[in-house]
Amino acid sequence: MPLPVEDGPNTDDARRAVTILNRLADELRLRETATRRRLDYYRGVHKLCYASPEFRDYFADRFTGFSDNWCGPVAAAPAERMNVLGIRLDSDTKPDEGLSRAWRAADCERGSSEAFVVTLAAARSYGLVWGNPRDDQTPRVTWERPDQAIVAYDSDTGERAAALKLWADDTTEYATLYTASDVWKFQRSRYARNGYSVSGLIAPAESLVRSAGPEGWQMRHPPSDDTWPISNPMGEVPMVELRNQTLLDDNPISDIDGVIAMQDAINLTWAYLMNSLDFASLPQRVVMGADVPKIPILDSNGVKVGDRPIELDTLIKERILWLTGDAKIGNWPAADLGAYSNVIERAIEHLAAQTRTPPHYLIGKVANLSAEALTAAETGLVSKTGERIVYVNSGIRDIYSLMANAMNDDAKAEAARSGTVMWGDVQFRALAQKVDALMKLKGMGFPLEWIAEQYGLEPPEVARVMRMREAELEADPMAIMLNGKPTLPEVPAAADPGEDPFAVAPEPVG
Known part of the structure; x- marks a missing residue:
């Protein structure tokens, strides 16, 4: 059984670690209700609101589990256009190959995509970087939920001071506290000694402050760890927060907070409509x-x-x-059910305007619109996506820096902090439009490699296209006429028939 903190080694340091853990856990507990509510609404798990107690009493059971989910597309629309292609360091013209390979090897393409959705829906998400003992050039990157992770900042410098990750199974809660110097691992039973059980992930604050007993934190020392606590070889807090827009405070705004009220009204209108279908249309x-x-x-x-x-x-x-x-x-x-559908359509139009989501994303009606009209309809979404990229850009740079740190490349880690994150094109255009614009840029003198990047190819594909282009030029007769035939080594005149003309003559003996 793990030892209570008060009986373990490094008692004073452990108590200070538990104090930080409790403070962060208490803050995480305060955020938990709002975070889970937002994520539930994104999933479409809505609690139907009723306009009157009588309607609730008669029809609550009938509409249990019903939802017409518009929170999902509102948050997913910009997130699906946020695609990290790599990072350029200092004055490099190409993304760093080592970091790009490590990013793909850690499955960050999928993980970052999911993290962006959570950031927009729940206002924040987290990325955790740690070394890989099996391959020091492929660090591990995990993306954490905002109801299980939190980062503390220094009030003077704004730098990361500590980070906490909490999770639980059926019987035990686990906590890992990260500081710049150490990694502290704790655990405790989910069932309190005084008879009540902790039903949520985070226990009430009064049970967190105890250091001994079933309801208190105990040291967790897995067999893979040599010491407790573990020394942090990275020398900095390895967790980064990706936060949505703030109003110069510590409360990032969810993209669906303003949608939830209208979502409830739409669901209630649907309930009235279906009730009328049953009672007033027959x-x-x-x-x-x-x-x-x-x-x-x-x-x-x-x-x-x-x-x-x-x-x-x-x-x-x-x-x-x-x-x-x-x-x-x-x-x-019979009742006129069209009045209900008109209300629903008008509410959806309000959602589209308020969230800068293109109407054809929500209503699904596209009638003979030109490519220019569709591009104009998506202007608000393109601008919104660009803003969201600005909000998470520094966090992505920090994650790349931590990856370089875990790869033991201090110079690259420092360069990544001011590097340029490369993002995919956030504007969807008709292929003919895009190619025409790129051809005009090529005619103005822009290099082919830059054109390939703007087309949307990922860095490995850009390099492959350039190699294929070079091979084509070498085999192109017109290129040979213009640039001349490649110079080949001359055959020695004294070569005998059947003798290798390029063989090195043996040195004379003696």
């Missing part, structure tokens, strides 16, 4: 000029002792409208 049963039916009341022997009227709720659920007295109905037309 013929109804109507009883006129009769008393409300009654149910007999029986005693324990089965003898009738009275009557009670049928509850109104029962009549409504059975689709029966019972009119007493001399009431009459002259006409019962």
Whole structure:
């Protein structure tokens, strides 16, 4: 069993580490509710809001699990255009090959794509870099959820001071605290000693501060670790935060925070529409000029002792409208369901305008639009995507720097901090438009390699295209006529038939 912190080595340092852990865990707990709500809305897991208690009482069970998810495309639209191609260091004209290879080997193409979606939906995500003992030139990069990771910053310099990763299984919570000098690993039982169980990932603050017992943090010392704590060979906090837009504070804004309220209204309108489909668009049963039916009341022997009227709720659920007295109905037309669909379409148009999402992404109606019209319709999304790239650009640079650090290349790590991250083209154009524009740029004198980058090829493909181009030029007769035939070594005049003319003559003996 792991030792309690108070019984382990480095007791004073461990207590300070637990203090930092508790503070970060408490902050993470405060963020957890908003983070999970945002991610649930992105997935389409919505809690239906009701306009009245009566509607909720009658139809809550019917619409359980229903959602018309618009939060997903709003967050995914810019994220799908954020594609990291590599990083150029200092004045290099090409992306660094070593870092590009390490990026692909660590599956960062997929991981960063998912992290960008989480950053836009939940306001932040994290990247964690660590060395690979099996290959020091291929560091490990993992992308962390904002409800399981957090970074603390120095209030004076703004630099990363510490980072925490929390996760749990069925019985145990695990915590890893990263500082510039050490890596502290802790664990504790999810079930408290005083009888209550911790149901969430993060326990209440009062149970975090204890250092001993089942509810307190204990040192976690896996067999693969030589010491506890582990010395941090990187010399800096290896976790980077990718945060969305802020208002010069520490509260990044989610791209779907403003969508959630309208999403709830759309779902409620759909519920009313489907309820009307069931109740108001089909013929109804109507009883006129009769008393409300009654149910007999029986005693324990089965003898009738009275009557009670049928509850109104029962009549409504059975689709029966019972009119007493001399009431009459002259006409019962079907409900106009178009009014509901008009409200839904108008709400979606508001979402498109507020979030700068092209209308054809949401409504799905494209009728004979030219390429220029589609490009103009996506102008807002292109601008929004460019802003989001600016927000995460420094974080991507820091991740590249940490990768170089883990590869034991200090010079490259320093250069990456001011390097230029290369991103794919965020604007989707018709192929004919794009090629025409690139041909004009080529005619102006732009080099072919730059043209290939602007076309959208990834760095390995650009290099392959350039090698293929060079091979074509070497075999092109016109190129030979213009540039001359390649110079070949002359055959020695004294070569005998069948003798290798380029063989080196043996030195005379003696």
